Amino acid sequence: MDYVVTTSKLTKTFGFFTAVNQLSINIRPGEIYGFLGPNGSGKSTTIRMLCGILEPTSGSGKVLGFDLATEAEKIKPHIGYMSQKFSLYDDLTVYENLNFYAGLYSVPWRERQHRIQEMVEMANLTGREKELAANLSVGWKQRLALGCAIISKPAILFLDEPTSGISPTSRKMFFNIIQRLANEGTTVMVTTHFMDEAERCSSIAFISEGSLIANDTPDNLKNKVIEGVLAELEIEDPMGKLQEIEQLPYVKECSVHGALLHVLLEKEQNLVDLQTYTKARVNKITPSLEDVFIALSRKKRRVKAGEQDIICAP
Numbered sequence: 001m002d003y004v005v006t007t008s009k010l011t012k013t014f015g016f017f018t019a020v021n022q023l024s025i026n027i028r029p030g031e032i033y034g035f036l037g038p039n040g041s042g043k044s045t046t047i048r049m050l051c052g053i054l055e056p057t058s059g060s061g062k063v064l065g066f067d068l069a070t071e072a073e074k075i076k077p078h079i080g081y082m083s084q085k086f087s088l089y090d091d092l093t094v095y096e097n098l099n100f101y102a103g104l105y106s107v108p109w110r111e112r113q114h115r116i117q118e119m120v121e122m123a124n125l126t127g128r129e130k131e132l133a134a135n136l137s138v139g140w141k142q143r144l145a146l147g148c149a150i151i152s153k154p155a156i157l158f159l160d161e162p163t164s165g166i167s168p169t170s171r172k173m174f175f176n177i178i179q180r181l182a183n184e185g186t187t188v189m190v191t192t193h194f195m196d197e198a199e200r201c202s203s204i205a206f207i208s209e210g211s212l213i214a215n216d217t218p219d220n221l222k223n224k225v226i227e228g229v230l231a232e233l234e235i236e237d238p239m240g241k242l243q244e245i246e247q248l249p250y251v252k253e254c255s256v257h258g259a260l261l262h263v264l265l266e267k268e269q270n271l272v273d274l275q276t277y278t279k280a281r282v283n284k285i286t287p288s289l290e291d292v293f294i295a296l297s298r299k300k301r302r303v304k305a306g307e308q309d310i311i312c313a314p
């Protein structure tokens, strides 16, 4: 298998602080690779190393066959990168922004108008080409920024929390575009805090404190990470009852999900035990990625992660 991205024990330290710790990952062509983890866990630092912007401290890695340590400059022309603070020029129009990035990425003259037109259509900005970027809402700006990032048809696209701060409708629209790009062959690595987006990824890597702690498909993660029977408890004042429920001998974990509690039980029989104890409605449920995320975060806090703790695809 020729991986588009491959890293082995990739590490980045800032002084005495290790931001990315011996990270080994592989990304297949055409994948949407979700990169998840709590704030400050090292996602952006990893992406910046993969884009050739930041030099690794140790370990190794290749993007599109180019070595991160020795060929970083060769990586840049082949990738698209959109950071949280995407760089649009507010005083340029939609068209001018796209034209500027087409020039920056050396899109050949004869293809340029056609590519700009394609990006305008992709971003749903037809008719607004002459509008200043400053006047666009955040959702439109973000789609324009995506257009700028992919105007050169990069083989791989790195998206660092592209959908933070935009409406659910715009988020959905944005992810539909990402899915279309992946279907057409672009490899996408995306960081997100939204579980509905993570659900649409073909693979997920979960990192915490710079270390990889899980890497698999969303379905496999749900099956492997959640050990026990997950139940939804419809109880009054879920926040107030959390600690009491957590201390029941057959309860492994408990967390608040809106107006409900999600309770991880030892075994099937405990559904009745919980119902008898609380006198509330107990429903057995299939774990969501949010449950997986919570379970992984707790696991990381409990166990000092070593190789044996990584939950990975075989």
Ligand SMILES: Nc1ncnc2c1ncn2[C@@H]1O[C@H](COP(=O)(O)OP(=O)(O)OP(=O)(O)O)[C@@H](O)[C@H]1O
Pocket (backbone or CB within 6 Å): 014, 017, 019, 037, 038, 039, 040, 041, 042, 043, 044, 045, 046
């Ligand atoms: N240039 C730097 N110098 C020192 N520390 C840094 C530098 N860049 C990042 N860090 C630290 O490295 C850690 C990882 O940061 P990073 O931005 O990679 O996390 P993240 O997972 O992307 O977080 P978020 O989800 O909040 O964007 C943080 O503690 C951050 O403060």
